[in-house]
Amino acid sequence: MTTELEATLDCNGQPFNISFNYKKNKAKAILTLKGILDGIHADKCLTDLEEVYLRAWKDNDAFDLKDGDFVDIHEQIEDILEDGVITTSELEDIQEMLQDVLTYGQIDDFGYEGTVNHLLGFLSGISADDTLCDTEIEKLTSLLNKDENLISKWPANAIKKRLDTILADGIVDEEERKDLLSLIKAISGQSLLETGLAYGMSADFSTTHDGRICLNGKKICFTGKFLSGSRKAQEQKAIEQGVEVKKNVAKGLDILVLGAVASRDWRFMSYGRKIESVLTFREEGHKIEIINEELWDALTFLA
Structure with a gap:
């Protein structure tokens, strides 16, 4: 029997109706853009890839252009893309506009989630050109050091730990x-340049790259949208390999499989509540692996 919730989801477990979680998704998109702009401006240079990044955000069809806020934001981005340079004045104007949308639209009170969306946008901005300069690393360090609550949780804690190790000798x-x-590209979902998505991004994060995992008898949960077929198709493939498919994450789970394209309704950008739960359980000592779609396809192909 189909439940009311299931009736609102497509074959990949994603909402049919764009108004589902609209206010939170709008805040997520805007906070992401704020982070992207901060990250791009960190090296004061808009590369070809960074232009693609901004255009991907602008051209994303997740929001109806009847929303006047997005019309205004799109126009600002077009002005930036026209000459390929983000001037101090342009950055201040668009950041002020984004903050006004959050404040006056009463969609800025998302606490930790909002902070993480900004961080992930920043990570995307500084890594979109496939390089990290010293200025970008310094600005990332400063951003993390400003918020103790942020660095106490994933993904900021993983980045902070890696940064501390790298900077220990000052070189x-x-x-x-x-x-x-x-690490930054994996967390922020840099495959968006291949999918054309700028939020609800590609999820290529894995806790293991072991291609010899035995699937038979394992308890597995799927999340996200899969490029190689619907989530139901993935679940059927798993059952054929002797897998017990679970709808939700619990401590007894063995593997969480991430679809290559994350939904716009995932809690943050390149991982969702299921991933967050697994990471929490792992910190408590439970041996649950997260694998991306590429590794999942390889495992089921070889099985």
């Missing part, structure tokens, strides 16, 4: 720079 060598960039 950032190329191997450390590459390692930090890889």
Whole structure:
């Protein structure tokens, strides 16, 4: 029997109606853009990839352009893209506009979630050009050090720990720079340049890359949207491999599988409540793995 909630979701478990969670999604999109702009401005240079990033955000169809706030924001982004430069004046104007939308639209009171959305947008901004300069690393360090609540939880705690290790000797060598960039890109979902999404991004994070995991008898939960077929198709494939499919995350779970494209209704950007729950359980000592769609496909292909 189909429940009322299930009737509102498509075959990938995502809401049919765009108005579902609209206010939170609007805040998420705007906070993400604020972070992206801060990150891009950190090196005062708009590269071709960063232009693609802003255009992807603008062209995302998750919001109806009848929303006057988004019409105004789109016009501002077009002005920035026209000459490929974000001037101090342009940055101040658009950030002020974004803050006004949050404040006067009464959609800025999302506490920790809002802070994380801004952080993930910032990570996307500084890593979109596939490089990390010293100025960007310094600004990221400053951003993290300003909020003890933020760095007490994922994903900020993982980034802070890596940064502290890298900066312990006062030198950032190329191997450390590459390692930090890889972590940032995985957390912020940099595959958006391939999918064309700018929030509700690609989820390529995994806790393991072991391609020899035995699936038979495992308890597995799926989340997100899959490029290689619907979530129901993935669940059927799992059952054929002797897997017990679970609808929700619990401490007895073995694996959480992430679809390559995250929903606009995920709690943050490149991971959702299920991922957050798994990470919390892992910190408590429970051995639950998170794997992305690429590894999942490889495991089921070999099985």
